[in-house]
Amino acid sequence: METKVFDTLEYNKIKNSIYQYLTTKNGKNELQILKPTNNDKTINIWLDETDDGMHILRLDKEISIPKLDDISPYIKRLKIDANLNGIELSKINKVLKSVNYLVNFFDKLNDEQVSLKKLYDIVNEFQTIPGISKRLSFSIDDEGNILNSASKELNAVRKRIDKVKSDIRGIMNGYTKKQSKYLTEPIVTIREDRMVVPVKAEYKNKFGGIVHDRSSSGQTLYIEPSSVIGLNNELRQNQIAERQEERRILIELSDLIRPYQWEIVHNSKILGHLDLINAKAKYARKMKATRPFVSKENLVNLRKARHPLIDQNKVVANDLQLGNPNRAIVITGPNTGGKTITIKTLGLLQLMGQSGLFITANEESQIGVFDNIFADIGDEQSIEQNLSTFSSHMDNIVDILKKITKHSLILLDELGAGTDPKEGASLAMAILDNIGETDAEVVATTHYPELKVYAYNRVKTANASMEFDVETLKPTYHLLMGVPGQSNGLNIAERLGLSSQIINEARSLTDQDSQDLNNMIVELTNQTKLAREHAEHLNQQLEDATKLHDELSDKFNKYQNQKERLVAEAKEKANEIAKDTKVKADRIISELHKKQKQIGKVSVKENELIDAQGEVNSLKQDVSLSNNRVLKREKAKHDFHKGDDVLVKSYGQRGVLMNDLGNHNWEVQLGILKMKINEDDLKKVKAEKEQHFTTRVKRTGSSGLSTTLDLRGHRYENAMHEVDQYLDSAVLAGYPSITIIHGKGTGALRTGVTNLLKRDRRVSDFGYSAPNAGGDGSTIVKLK
Template identity: 75%
Template structure:
């Protein structure tokens, strides 16, 4: 893309807005280098990445990356065998820790079956070196200070230093209390890295020792008492040993990471790329942007497109489409009616889409893939500047015409303006013919009425205009496709009170064709406005009708289910009645047969008895219960076999079937007892093999008193670690999915302790620092199993 169009369409302002969501130097560097491309596969890949980031945000999650600096200069120093200082090593470790955190984070998303198009592939490119990260974490805190745990020697030296300092302070405090009147101030101060007392000059002989400094007035001497000289000397020696050991540790750590320079630089770049993806997604959410489809045929259709730099409560959305039959769009309308913003919106959204950004338009919008976007857009100048303005525009248009291809998009504002109207209109039409010959897409704005006729008569050229409300004399900023802009000068003048004789005279000077054209445009505009209002009304009615239809469908479904249940219930009741009658009838028929046999005389014919029984059977209504899940489960629970585990409902006890005694009773083993139990009092149960005879239930209960946050600030290390262990037990039992442990930043001892404990804890699924706006590395979010 040419740099001029990026400036004209304010593309850099979009990048500035995205930059506010970045936290890494590499992310900011990649954003600075970001420009629109004309490769459809690259655009699709970038949009997939932004889509992944937006999907993660929709899940109320975030690609959380703390502030990271560019470590490339440090890697260059390592390549020449230099040693890094603590601050530089700390920044490298932040990259290693961020890499480990993100790998865990996205592994968690994989476990949760979250589908992403591109980011999982990026994560696979990370190369973690956990052993080196742990070594750095044990040695350097986040501020670059070397920790006592960096080496046993350093720990021993510092512990001895603390003991010596404590002894010196104790002696010095005794001096300040006992000889306070001999001191300028009863305090202990430092001179030449040694603890001294501010002694009044006249009292120096009372203390002895070494004078290290004198006040500017000469009234105060800074004396190291003789009793502390030996301790101060030892402290000084230990300080020298400490510096030597620190240098040795830094050299060792530098040597440790030196073989991994390539991996660290690659990880840093990937972190920056993920940071940019996250920033793109956050910006899209902030401006309510959506993912566009891509048309390699350059059919651009932006639904309800909005300019992203105009506040959403002020901007007017318009449908914009070019391509196919609309290769050239000529927009006419009054000044300040929105023509310039409209063509800027088309150009800027196209640049955003070709940069892998979502566009501020509704779902289902489509962008093209242009090899370049050219724009000649400038503010209207004063009369005195017309000549220079016209020349400037012509220079720009000459450059454009020499560069365009059939894959280019050209945006021309006030084409042909700045010269004689007749010449300007003729020149504008010739320029549009030249662009049409190349077959480029072009959107142009103009005031010239001749171009309305030009657009009407030219193939693949369409008129468009910005709507103007003649009642309020205000523009509505709505774009009307297919309708040329009307001339409102005489109407406006009339409504503002200009004498009617003047208006009539002016109308007589306008030729009849122009008046007829203007009247036709007024009528078309009114028709289009009514059509849009009716379409909006119909859309609302359709939405309401669809909602009612959905509710009715749901209620009808409920009614059908209820009806089926009622019919089934009625049939079952009828069957019960018929079954009862049938039993009674069978009993009567049986009795009659016995009597007939007894007297040896057939009073009732057999076929009559069979017919009567058939009529009784016909009273029964069959109910299809083959698909009734409840009955299936009930039947399965009463399909007993020897050895089945059962529950005796009357006792509430479990047992095992030993043998079937008769049609209605079973012998059941209940513990050490064997009992005869009716089959109707039994219910089959399913028991795991491990549990076969005993079933112990462990149930999580919610804890109304347990917070989801544990604050360790101000606690001692051992006490804090014990608290974390107990708190995780309570959180697991409470059923919490995740908790937050607040350890603060400080020296980093609590943070490192918490990290070590969580690394080894089987109750922990994953963990990582809180987002930057929720405490950053001052607290850790723990996801529990």
């Protein structure tokens, strides 16, 4: 692709924006040589890579790569059998450690089932050398210093050095404290790698030792006292041994990595490529850019395209379609209306997309695959060549016409400008015809009115213009496809206060056809503007409605989750209460067994104990509402139909449903009475058998009675008779206590039972049940 267009469309400024996100030298080198390609497969691979990088960023993760230098010079030194220093080995190890980190990073993404199109394959190309990296990390720190752990010998000699230094420092500190009056400063310093003290020249003889240096004034002598000469000699010998061991270690490490030169260089290149992918993704996130579709047929469809080098909060977005059905677009209208920026946006986004970069346009935008993009934009007058603006433009266009193919995109700004208007318009039409013969795609801007008619009459050619607000006398920078630009000169002059006489005379001199055309354009412009504003209004309403729908859905889901959680917590709490109750009941029953055995009385029947335990166990709640038997039974009890037998809870009387009165009310037959009763006061019961009355005493076994008598729904006389019979049976069975359920209702049954029990000699005591066991709806009776 012609590189001249990169400067014209400011493509390199986009690369400079990406540069700030790079951390590796290889990544920067790869960005520097990056340019658009016309291979659609390569474009899609690059876009897949950028898409993967964006996906990782959306997961709040990052392809983290530290700052890495170019290690190729160090590898070249290894090739000629040279040895590397600590800093060079450290930088190589940094590459190996980065490889290990990224392999683990992508393994975790794979374990989390994160779907990526290309990056897993790229990471699989890494040549991991964990043994080498471990050895280097054990020997060299990040600054290139050799660590004590590099070898036992190095560790031992450094310990000896530290000990000797400590001994020397102890002796020297004695001089600085006890004989400081002989010193210019009470300090210990280094001269010729030996510890010395600064002695005043006149006290030289007070110190036996070696003079290693003197100050420029001659007043200070740097003397190594004789008492530390031996220790300094020992220190020097150990330091020499240390340097020899360090040199041996560097040779060993260099030889260790020498066989892996290709693997290290290859890893470094992959790291640079991943670094560039990460930078592309970060730039796309910052610019809110999207992935474009790629059309091999060069059908361009940019939706709300924005120039990436203009402040994204101020730039005006435009839709632009090219290639089908129109291979050419002629944008007309006044200067400073945004025509140049529009064609620059098209060209620059096309360059970005063909470089594997996301583009600053809405989702589902589409780019073409052009073999070349040519642009003649701006004033390129050459002073050196003494060319006019017109000549400069013609020189560029001549060069372009020689190179274009049917797969090229041509951008021409102010085509035909710089010469006589009539001649310039004719020349512009001829150039467009010539481009049309090659079937290349072209977008041209002009202010010549003749090209409006040209675009209207030519096949595969469309008019377009930049919207201009006559009220404010300012351009809106909106592109109007299908509408040629209107001439606003007279209107603007009139609004600026030019005499109406002059305006009217000017209009009378204007060709009638031009006036009619301009009036038509004005009408089309107004209609297009209204349509665009209406569409924007509808889009905003749709966006607000979508946002509200998402918000309501989110709140509803939270409500559903919270409701289920609260119900589950309530059931679990009920289960805990039931569990505690069961433990207490089991303990009480166990104690009853023990007491009965101790006093030798008739024991409580085993089947009765099992019944009691079963009643306690039934208190447990099923946390799953769908399997909760209690809820199912309750639901069945309230599934009312005409003719059902029911219990009116407030009266404690049985009845039959006659008619559904609506609003959850029923007409109920209670004996000879018909009453309106709400469903909440009704309970569905089984129909009674055809008999005079039924004693509702449950049999708990082959010979046992239940300890409970249920009188609810019975007539008063029958109920009193049942109580009398039941007291006989309970006494004969040896029960210590029984429970009589009479309900609350009108209180008639409760009063009758109370009066009967007061005068019955078989009863020792009685009273109402506990509040949580029925309250005054049942009576517990203790028998003699």
